Amino acid sequence: MGVDTPLLTNNHSDHEDEKKRNYVREFGSESRTLWKLAGPAIFTSICQYSLGALTQTFAGLVGEIELAAVSVENSVIAGLAFGVMLGMGSALETLCGQAFGAGQIRMLGVYMQRSWVILLTTACLLVPIYVWSPPILEVIGETTEISEAAGKFALWMLPQLFAYALNFPIQKFLQAQRKVLVMAWISFVVLVLHTFFSWLLILKLGWGLTGAAITLNTSWWLIVIIQLLYIFITKSDGAWAGFSWLAFADLWGFVKLSLASAVMLCLEFWYLMILVVITGRLPNPLIPVDAISICMNIQGWDAMIALGFNAAISVRVSNELGAGNAKAAKFAVVVVSVTSVAIGVVCMCVVFATRDYFPYLFTNSEAVAEETTQLAVLLGITVLLNSLQPVLSGVAVGAGWQSVVAYINIGCYYIVGLPAGILLGFTFGFGVEGIWSGMIGGICLQTIILIVITSITNWNTEAEEAESRVRKWGGGIVDN
Structure with missing residues (x-):
């Protein structure tokens, strides 16, 4: 027994070392998988966040009232819509992600269409907030001058609201399939174009808030259109099988998870x-x-x-x-x-x-x-x-x-x-x-x-x- 004890001790020690090495290898492998998803997702978020931030910067170079109008519309009116749309679109993260993991690829396209139905309906319900934004802004403490300027800009930004309604389900659909690099490249290209045309229309041609609305709306719709073209052309590895009446099936269950x-x-x-x-x-x-x-x-x-x-x-x-x-x-x-x-x-x-x-x-x-x-x-x-x-x-x-x-x-x-x-x-x-x-x-x-x-x-x-x-x-x- 006295001879065997050191052997047992050494075997136990070697086993523990091997377990630690395996854990480190597994941690490294999972970390690489994580960064392949998180890196492009972070870059996409920064690019899309920068669209509004850049528009705000260019508006500030025009004048104080223009800066206030874009800032208030971006943070309050569009900020409210962004939160609702992002939140409701996040139901797709659960369903698309789990369906993809289960190998039920064809379900992803149907889920995305169901989310479109719900988010487009929600966008219609949010339109009055844009239309009556001046009195709403005055109630929360903004001056009449800023409220009217921001309200006018909010009306021009209605196309962005409906771009949100299509964009977030598309992004969750692609994200669940780990196609995050596609979104990152599209967002980057659109951000470059947005920067140039914002300078051209807002400053060079002197279109002011009108130019700001045109460039911001166009940029968001460009993201939606390019992503849709990618999905329709590639069929997204079988996840997109065309439009289906199944998009209207079990909508209430989908609405509850979205809410x-x-x-x-x-x-x-x-x-x-x-x-x-x-x-x-x-x-x-x-x-x-x-x-x-x-x-x-x-x-x-x-x-x-x-x-x-x-x-x-x-x-x-x-x-x-x-x-x-x-x-x-x-x-x-x-x-x-x-x-x-x-x-x-x-x-x-x-x-x-x-x-x-x-x-x-x-x-x-x-x-x-x-x-x-x-x-x-x-x-x-x-x-x-x-x-x-x-x-x-x-x-x-x-x-x-x-x-x-x-x-x-x-x-x-x-x-x-x-x-x-x-x-x-x-x-x-x-x-x-x-x-x-x-x-x-x-x-x-x-x-x-x-x-x-x-x-x-x-x-x-x-x-x-x-x-x-x-x-x-x-x-x-x-x-x-």
Whole structure:
């Protein structure tokens, strides 16, 4: 026995080393798969985010009222529509992703058409918000001059609303098949064209807001048309089999999942936007509003990275659950969480290190820059939290938990975070720092709850539910 013990010890040690090496290899393999999805998805998000941002920049070179009109329309009216459309389109991430993983390729085209029906109907319901945007904007505190200019621009931007309705289902359809490079290239080409024609029409030819509306609408429709041509010509490897009456089958079930997705994402999307509105209610709000707008601008760009990871993990989880690979889905969640938090830590450190300098990229005012520097600590914490929170939301979308997360968001954000922020900011007199701190509390609580839910999830059960979901909404085209 005394002779065998060292042998057993060595064998055990070798076995442990081999397990560690295997884990590292698996982690590296999953990480490469993740980045193949997340990299192009992040690039696509940045390109499409830049369309509105560039239009805003060119409008600012024309005049103050033009800048205000585009800024308000982009952030309030189009921002509202963007959140609703992105949210409702996200139902497709669950269904297309799980159908693709299950090998039911033909279902993807039918799902996309069902989503088009629902989103185009939703777009029609949102038209009155565009038409009556001037009084709506005045109610939330905008001046009459800005409200009328933004309202006029909003009417011209109605074509963009219907482009959203077609674009988001198309993107989820392509994303589920991991055709993210196609979207990235299309978005990049359109962004280059958009930059040139914005300069030509807005500045060179002096068309002002009219030129801004023409270029922004055309760019969004160009993205939709090129993506559709790609799908129709290539048949998307069998996922597109032409238009079908099955698009109108079981619409109510599809509507419920779409609404749950919309509520879940909109509650997140609008949460930090509300921060700016509440800050505007403080005494002498000009400097705090300018400072927090700068911070939200930084947060907006950082959010594009999180959106890329959100898309990537949604695809990975839905694909693996659809294929019945519960263990692989769970491992994908671990890899993306570690990767995203690591990037969040780096971004937080960058914010902290540059807090005395980055405000001057956006303002010449010493008072605004000083206030922004004070808020940088809260910005850094928000950046870190928002590196993990969208990833966990992506897991929820991939697994089909939208309804559960919608309730969690209502509780954490609007029953805890928002009242806490108002209490700290106004009642206890901490101002904008108090408002933001309270809202960070809401994000913290939501993140903790999602971590707990993800940790205790039985992934085998989720895989079985994914199979059931694919069969339930197959619309009669599930292969036997």
